[in-house]
C-alpha cells in the first residue's frame with residue numbers, strides 16, 4: 477500500500493485521538509503475566525509487536541516467529557531459556573536475523589541456559605531448551621541495547637534467588653531499564669538500579685493486581701510533529717499522564733522549543749497539544765541516547781521547520797528496524813535536505829526548501845513512515861509501503877486523517 481498525503485481541510489470540531497497502550501509497557505507486562513497470572517492488564521497495545529509476543533507465549537514446543545519485534549525477540553529469549561520444558565526455535569524476519577543477540581545469549585548461557593544458534597553465530601534464529609536457571613549473578617554489556625537488560629530483569633523475580641546484574645560500559649536507553657524496574661515494583665517485586673548494578677529479589681507469588689497501560693508516547697511524537705509543522709493545530713490525546721514510565725514523555729520539553737505547548741488535563745488523563753507563536757531556534761543540539769525512538773520524528777520536524785539540528789547519542793539506530801541513520805539521510809536528502817551522519821550522530825543543515833511529490837521509502841521501518849507523514853502539512857508527499865505502521869501503531873493512518881491530513885491510499889502496491 478502506498479499513501480499519498482497532502483494538507484486537507486482542518487476539521488471544525490476538536491480533534492481527539494486515543495492512541496493505544498505503550499508497546500514497551502505491554503510487552504513487559506505480558507512476560508510478567510506469564511509468570512504471575514494474577515496480573516490483569518488494561519489498554520494493552522494493539523501493535524503487531526504485542527500480538528506476536530502474546531502468540532509466542534502460548535507456545536511451549538515448536539517454532540515461534542516474532543517477525544520484526546525486537547522486544548519480543550529479546551524478552552522471549554530470556555523467558556524460554558528460564559522456562560522448564562520449553563523447546564522452541566525462536567525466529568523472526570530477515571531483518572531480525574541481522575539484529576545482534578549475542579550479548580543476551582552469552583549472559584543467559586553464563587546463568588546456565590541452553591541456547592544454540594540455528595544459523596549464524598550471534599544472531600537469531602535461536603534453538604532454546606528451557607531449564608531451571610540456578611545462578612543469580614551475571615555481567616552484561618550495556619552499551620548496545622537496553623532490551624537485553626530488561627529481558628534479564630523480567631525473568632529475575634522468577635529465578636530461585638533473584639538476580640544481580642552488573643552492567644559494563646556506558647548504559648544506553650536508560651529510561652527503558654527504569655520502566656522495567658518500575659513495572660516490577662508495581663506488581664510487588666523488590667528491586668534496585670543504582671550506578672552499574674541492578675538487584676532484583678525473587679518472589680513466589682504476588683497479590684492480584686490490575687495495571688492500566690498508559691498510551692504510547694513514541695506514537696504521540698507524530699502528533700507533536702504535526703502540531704509543530706502546522707499553523708494552529710490543536711490535538712487532544714487520550715490516556716497520558718505527567719507521571720509516565722516512558723522516557724519518550726520527554727517530548728513535552730523537546731517540542732516546547734519547537735513551538736508545541738502541552739497541557740495535562742488531570743481530570744480525564746488527556747493531554748492537549750497546541751501551537752505557540754515563538755521564535756524558533758536557529759539550531760537544536762540534542763543527545764537522544766535516552767530517547768532513541770524520537771530521533772526520526774525530531775529530524776523530520778526540524779527539516780520541515782527549517783531548523784538545523786545536531787542529534788547525538790544515536791549509536792543504537794543502525795541495529796533497529798533498519799539502519800535509521802542511513803535511511804534518514806537518504807530520504808531527507810531526496811526532499812532537498814543536506815545531512816551528515818557518522819556512527820552516532822546526525823547533522824541536518826538549515827534549509828527552507830522542501831521538494832514536492834517525493835516518494836519516501838520506509839525500509840520496513842514503521843517509524844520512517846510515521847515520522848515523514850507530518851511533512852504533508854508542508855508539501856505533497858508519498859509514503860511507500862505505508863502498511864509498515866502496524867508494527868507499533870496499526871490505526872496510525874486513520875488517526876492522522878482526523879487531523880486534516882488528506883490521505884489517498886493505493887492498495888495494489890506494497
Ligand SMILES: O=C(O)C1=C[C@@H](OP(=O)(O)O)[C@@H](O)[C@H](O)C1
Pocket residue numbers: 499500501547620621622623626648649652768769792
Ligand atoms: O525496551 C524497550 O521497550 C525498547 C527499548 C529501546 O531499544 P534499545 O534499548 O535497543 O535502544 C527502544 O528503541 C525500543 O523501541 C523499545
Ligand SMILES: C=C(OP(=O)(O)O)C(=O)O
Pocket residue numbers: 544545546547548769796797843868
Ligand atoms: C526499535 C524499535 O522496536 P524494537 O527494537 O522493539 O523492534 C522501535 O519500535 O522503534
